[in-house]
Amino acid sequence: MVKKVDHIGVAVKDLEETLKFYRDVLGLELQGTEIVKDQRVKVAFLPVGDTEMELLESTDKEGPIYKYIEKKGEGIQHIAYRVDDIEKAIKEMKEKGIKMIDEKPRYGAGGAKIAFLHPKSTHGVLVELCERD
Ligand code: ZN
Numbered sequence: 001m002v003k004k005v006d007h008i009g010v011a012v013k014d015l016e017e018t019l020k021f022y023r024d025v026l027g028l029e030l031q032g033t034e035i036v037k038d039q040r041v042k043v044a045f046l047p048v049g050d051t052e053m054e055l056l057e058s059t060d061k062e063g064p065i066y067k068y069i070e071k072k073g074e075g076i077q078h079i080a081y082r083v084d085d086i087e088k089a090i091k092e093m094k095e096k097g098i099k100m101i102d103e104k105p106r107y108g109a110g111g112a113k114i115a116f117l118h119p120k121s122t123h124g125v126l127v128e129l130c131e132r133d
Helices: 015-025 064-072 086-095
Strands: 004-012 032-036 041-048 051-058 075-082 113-117 127-131
Touching (some): 004 064, 004 127, 015 041, 015 051, 064 075, 086 113, 086 127
Parallel strands (some): 004 051
Antiparallel strands (some): 004 075, 032 041, 041 051
C-alpha cells in the first residue's frame, strides 16, 4: 500500500537557523518554503534522494508544532508515507483497526492530500499518509 517514505517532518524553532545545518553543513538544496495556514506552520523542503526533509517552524503559539516543541523539544515530528489513493488508504487503515487523527484527507504543503494516523496505533510515531501527483 505504501510506496516510499515521502518525507520526514522535523519540528524546529527557527527555520533559518536550522538551514545552517541541513543546507550549509549537509549540503542539501532548499527547494522552497511555504506557509500552511491550516497547520500554522512555515515549511521548508529539502530533497534527499527520492525523499525529502520537511522542516516545520510554527507561525504562532497556538500551532501544533509550537506545542510539540514545548513538550518534547525540537526533533523528528512525523514520518510521511506516499500512497496512491489516500481515501482508499484511510479506509483500509480503519478496517485494520487503526485510529486516525484525520478521518478525511486534508491539504498539506505542496498541495498534497494528507491524513495523520494516531500515534497510539503506530507504536509512538506520528505517521502521515500522503498522496501527491
Ligand atoms: Zn508532513
